[in-house]
Amino acid sequence: MGAPKQKWTAEEEAALKAGVIKHGAGKWRTILKDPEFSGVLYLRSNVDLKDKWRNMSVMVNGYGSREKPKLAPKRVHHVHRQDENLMSVVQSDEDIPDAKPLPVSSAALPVVNPKRTTVRLDNLIMEAITSLKEPGGSHKTAIASYIEEQYWPPNDFKRILSAKLKYLAANGKLIKVKRKYRIAPTSAFAERRVSPLFFEGRQRISPKIERDDFNILTMSQIDLDLGKMRTMTAEQAAEVAARAVAEAEAAIAVAEEAAREAETAEADAEAAQAFAEAAMKTLKGRTAPKMLGSILGGPSGRFELDGKSQKERDELHKDIEQLCMQQAGPGYLAAATRMHFQRTAGLVQEIEKLKRQLVACTRDNLNLQEELSEAYRIKTQLAELHQAEAAKNMEAEKQVKFFQGCVAAAFAERDTSIMEAEKAKEKEESMSQKFNEIQQRLEVLNSDVLEQKRLNDALESDLVKQEEQIETFKKVVNKFYEIRQYSLEGFEDTSWDDKCACLLHDSEEMWSYNDASTSKYISALEEEVEALRNSLEKLQSKLQVGLEIENHLKKKVRELEMKQVLWNKMVTTRIEELRRYHSQHRDQITSLLGEERSYLKSIIDLAEEKIKQFDVTREQNLELCRVVKLQENKFGDLHTSTDADSALASKRNDEGSPDIVADKEGNLSEGLAQALQEKVSALLLLSQQEERHLLERNVCMALQKKTEELQRNLLQVTNEKVKVLMELAQLKLEYQQLQEKVGSEIKQDFLCDNGERRLSNHERDGRIRNLLKRTYLRRWMGMLDSGNEAQTSKSGAGSFSGKRSTDMDFARMKIENATLKESMESMDHLISAIHRLRLALLKVKESDTREGTVSGLPVALDDIISEARLVKIALGSSLPISWSAEADDASICESFHNRLTDIYGEHSSEKIDPVSAAGFEMVELLILAGQILKDNKTIKGS
DNA sequence: CGTAGGGTTACAA
């Protein structure tokens, strides 16, 4: 609850004011809903608006926040009657029920008049009643007529008068008796200046003067104030009002004081009155004596009289009775006269005494009466004072109320006038706006009118034109009609309308001269023309193209012709050349043919001679036919000109070449002998070669046999070896298990020792493997060496001494081949074993997944795993052969003493060839799979 | 729900 949560901004205040002006105060919701102000006042509620307006109006009115609410209801109350006469305002304050808005008389009178009239009206009424001096009071009409005579009253004087009379009657100033009004006694004392008993002029005059002074003073003051009020500001008015209220409150206090005093005085006066009455009674009873001895009466104390009065009164009564009886009874003269005289003397004495007493009493009485009159006087004075105070009080209250009403009315009036002024301003603005709009509209209309005029002129001119056109049209129509009539039948002169109708009713065909056929024809022709034109263009283009092509072709033709000419020339020259060449060649060929013929003849002769010569040696030739073939292969540089029998040809060739050589040398006999010798030597050579060839072939055969045999041996050996290896692996496994058992038993003591043993175990494995390898190799080497020796010995003659190294290479190759083959075999074996194991494993797995039987499976798995281990070991032992062949060439010589190299070999066995490595890995994987299956089994079983 | 009036309270002079 922060104090001023949201201060009102000037904008919001302005919006609120505008909203109040627009919709009026109190219509907070509508102001809020108004889109004009909702943007500004969106965070204010209607209550907020109301409060703010209240605060603002409070500030504007100048009233404190505390004073305002007191005035507020009255303001509302007076808003309706702000134009009323002030008299009626006063009346309304007196709660007169029929108080209605009265016609205004103040319009003619000054503003200050009403109060004066009302106040003076009281005096006027009093004056009228007193001056009329009617015994039972004056009638209303009489008073009215009197006042009307004396003064110039307002129009509705009678009603005001009646109201005023009522008010005065209710107030106690007048007494209403039988519709007649007379002045009330209290005021009568003052007004009529009648003092019934003892009234002193000094005391009489002063209250009236005072009251009149007061009245006049207050009235003038009121007038002054009212005059001021019309001009003074709100603050001043408030000040004055506050002062008036203070004055009124003071007057009320004074009046109350006076009333109290008057009450006490009245009580005193009543007491005095009662006493006076009692005194008067006694006085009445003694009228005569009083009259007689009025002068004699001695003064006596008032209190004395008070003390004896009762007794004396009784005695006096008795005396008076006796006197009356004596006077009434004349019979008792003598005695009675004596007694009477005696008693008369006593009585006279007593009378004198009584006279004295009476004088005293009268004096007392006078005193008392004086006192009484004094009391009366005081009482009246007090009453007057009280009345005056009351009146003043009333006046003051009235004034206060009147001021309040005035102020409220003035403010209300001002508010309304402000509102009206604002409304009027608004209206004026709106009117000015409207006026502007109207002016604008007027201008627009003026311009429109001008435009219309222009248009009108244009239209008139158009009309004239149209009429002219119509005339021409009429003429046209007439012409057409005439044409029509001529075309149909005789011309009939009819009215223009009929002509028009007639022409309009005619069918279109009648007037369509160039319809259908013609137009179509024309269009067709046009189309044709178009098509023709198109085709013409096409043709032209084509023609151009054709021309171009023709030109091109012409050019080509010219070129070709030129070429043809050239070619012709060339052909002719060439043909001539060819002819020349041909003739030359023919001559040459003929010469050559002659030469050849002679040569052939000589050869044939020679051949015939030789045939005869070599008939003897034909057998030999037949035997050596194969050898000749071999010779052909060796000496592949023979002629292939003539083809004859293979045997013959070969023979001839064999012999031909030396023949030709011999022929070239020219010596037949010597040449023959030499040829024969050469022939013999050649034959010898041939036979030798033949022999060698046969030998070699035999050797080859033997070698092949040997290799086959060796292969068989190898297979057998590898099988045996694998078996042995398996056994060995088994043994090794057992050994290892035993070792592990031993190791577990004495684990604590021989931990490092166990490691050593394992190392040695590894060493041993490597050693065994190496041993196997070495033995194999040695064996192979030995065998090969012997074979090689045999081969060399068999070849004999020792002619090929340089063949040793090549033989060694060959042997090595062979060794390698063999070792590779062996390893391949072993690998094959091992791979088949692995395959078998894998299949077994799969079977086990299948049976496992299918049946879920626990029994027997672990055993099978164990078997598979152990077998796989064996295979692995075998593989590991068989593998090194492959590398030993290439790497251990030098280490072959070091036969058995290679324990260190074993270790190294073991180390170097890590770089085995990829195929064996793959096999190794496969075995490993197999073992792993078996292990995993076994583990799964155990887990399932658990 | 809208309006009016009375009352309360934080803040500033």
Next chain:
DNA sequence: TTGTAACCCTACG
């Protein structure tokens, strides 16, 4: 301490 401005509460139609 008092006045002001904003807010809250309640009654009424």
